[in-house]
Amino acid sequence: MANTKSSLSKASVVTDFKEITKMGLSISVVFSALAGYLLSAETINYTTLILLALGGYFMVGASNAYNQIIERDLDALMDRTKNRPIPAGRMSVNTAFIIATSFTVLGIITLYIINPKTAMWGAISIFLYTSVYTPLKTKTPLAVFVGALPGAIPFMLGWVAARNGFGIEAGTLFAIQFFWQFPHFWAIGWFLYEDYEKGGFFMLPTGKPDKGTAVQIIVYCIWTVVVSIIPVLGFTGDLKLSIVGAILVFMLGMLMLIFAMRLFQQRTAKAAKQLMLSSVFYITMLQIIYVADKFLR
Structure with a gap:
């Protein structure tokens, strides 16, 4: 029994x-x-890959732990989050804080070993997510815009890790993931609207799941697709995309856009959930296509 x-x-x-x-x-x-x-590296250094994986995990893990410490009282009000370790009483705030600070230190050190610029972007990401995005979530829908900044860092972080510099290539990767987050998080905010309302979170651009929000989701889906195929034009330095790769990405984007249009027509939680899943499929497949396109070109 024991x-x-x-x-x-x-x-x-x-x-x-x-x-x-x-x-x-x-x-x-x-x-x-x-x-x-992988998109950036001329020759793959597996030590750097491992350090990037560890540092990236520490960085996001720290941000999430800080977030749950700050929002513990609000988490207790929502069905989706009330069983998290802190509001459910299974973990103390002190324990969570030790995890968060340990992950912060480990993350920055691990990324610094790769190069200082990677560590700097990692630290900026933790700061923006914890100190700006998290407090704004209960005050303004603009929180999603602020949250999209740290959320867009990981894709470009890999490029910076390989090149030790920030240029048009890293900026393009940042832009892709930045614009993608709006339809993704607004879809989540839509189907969890009632739960978020209990916690006092403002996650939708108009404040509610209405036609105005659906229109903005469609607009940002279009922006996401446009930015995602820009490398095919040859304006983005060493970040390139073949015609075939661009067509595949465009088709993925059209699929996501179809679900966004369906949300506009139906305005249901089910349609929002389908859009969210299609957005996850989009960003995952886009990254796979970009990498495969580079190595198969």
Whole structure:
């Protein structure tokens, strides 16, 4: 019986650690950073790849832990978040703070070993997410714009890790992920609207799931697709995209746009969820296509 309790408590600790650092989200961010590195690297350094993966995970894990410390009282009000480690009482604020600060230090050190500019962008990301985006979420819908800044850093972070510099290429990768986040997060804000309302969060541009929000989602889907195929024109330095790659990305974008149009027509939580899933599919496949296009060209 004691052994069963012990193993259950160990499993709970692991689960809570995954949740306080949002492991799933952190891994998707690491995927973006590694894709950016592979696009940039002339020769692949596997030590740098490992450091980037670790540093990226620490960076996002720290941001998420700080976020859950700051929002613990609001998290307790929402069905989606009330069972998180802190509001559910399974983890103390002190423990969460130790995890957050440890991850911050480890993340910056790990990224600094790659090069100082990578560490600098990692530190900027943590600061913006924790100190600007998180407090603004209960005050203004512009919080999504602010949150899109740190959210767009990982894709370009990989490029900076390989080149130790920020240019038109890193800026283009930043822009792709920046514009993509608006339809993605507004779709989430739409189907979780009632839950977010309980916590007092303003996540939609008009403040509610209406036609105006749906129109803005469509506009940002179009911007995302336009920015995503710009490298085919040859204006973005070493970041290139073949005609075939651009067509594939464009088709992916049209799929996402179809779901955005469907949300405009139906204005339902189900349509918003479908758009969110299509946006995740879009950014994941875009990164795979970009990398494959580089190595198959």
